[in-house]
Amino acid sequence: MTPSPALAATPQSAAVRERTLTRLDHARLTRLLDTQSDPGDVLADTLDLSELVDPREIAPDIVTMNSRVLLAEAGRAQPQELTLCYPEQAQPSAGRVSVLSPVGASLLGAQVGRTVQWTLPGGAPRQAVVQALLYQPEAAGDYLR
Numbered sequence: 001m002t003p004s005p006a007l008a009a010t011p012q013s014a015a016v017r018e019r020t021l022t023r024l025d026h027a028r029l030t031r032l033l034d035t036q037s038d039p040g041d042v043l044a045d046t047l048d049l050s051e052l053v054d055p056r057e058i059a060p061d062i063v064t065m066n067s068r069v070l071l072a073e074a075g076r077a078q079p080q081e082l083t084l085c086y087p088e089q090a091q092p093s094a095g096r097v098s099v100l101s102p103v104g105a106s107l108l109g110a111q112v113g114r115t116v117q118w119t120l121p122g123g124a125p126r127q128a129v130v131q132a133l134l135y136q137p138e139a140a141g142d143y144l145r
Helices: 011-017 023-034 041-049 102-107
Strands: 020-022 051-053 068-073 080-085 096-098 115-119 125-135
Touching: 020 023, 023 041, 023 051, 041 102, 068 102, 080 102, 080 125, 096 102, 102 115, 102 125
Parallel strands: 020 051, 080 096
Antiparallel strands: 068 080, 068 125, 115 125
16 A cells, blocks of 8 residues: 555644554454455555554554544534444444544544544544543453454
8 A cells, every 4th residue: 555645745644654553453454445445545544654563562542443532623512432443333323433434544543642633525624632542452451352
């Protein structure tokens, strides 16, 4: 997967390089993208440009797959609780967002305290701060989920 030229030239690409993923999440998401007709540049770039670590070595403040986060979006009175999941488990009304969605892709590999940015399908830009990591599978000892 080659980073898109448009994304590589934006400040967001520098933020993507600062991401950390587990090798297991990276392998599973790479396989998932291979099955998609239009995988999207942001997730592909995140996979290409992130630092990879063993699941037992991931810091407890990094968003991994199946993590539950508290996200404070600019303009919202209350933070949202979201769980980053695979597409088949997504239920946006229940706060379960797909890693293939714009907000989901922005969360992957982000650290608590970081501002994440994404673009809605209609083109509107959004940003939010990852306020807290309420659950991370690896921190709970679940390295294979």
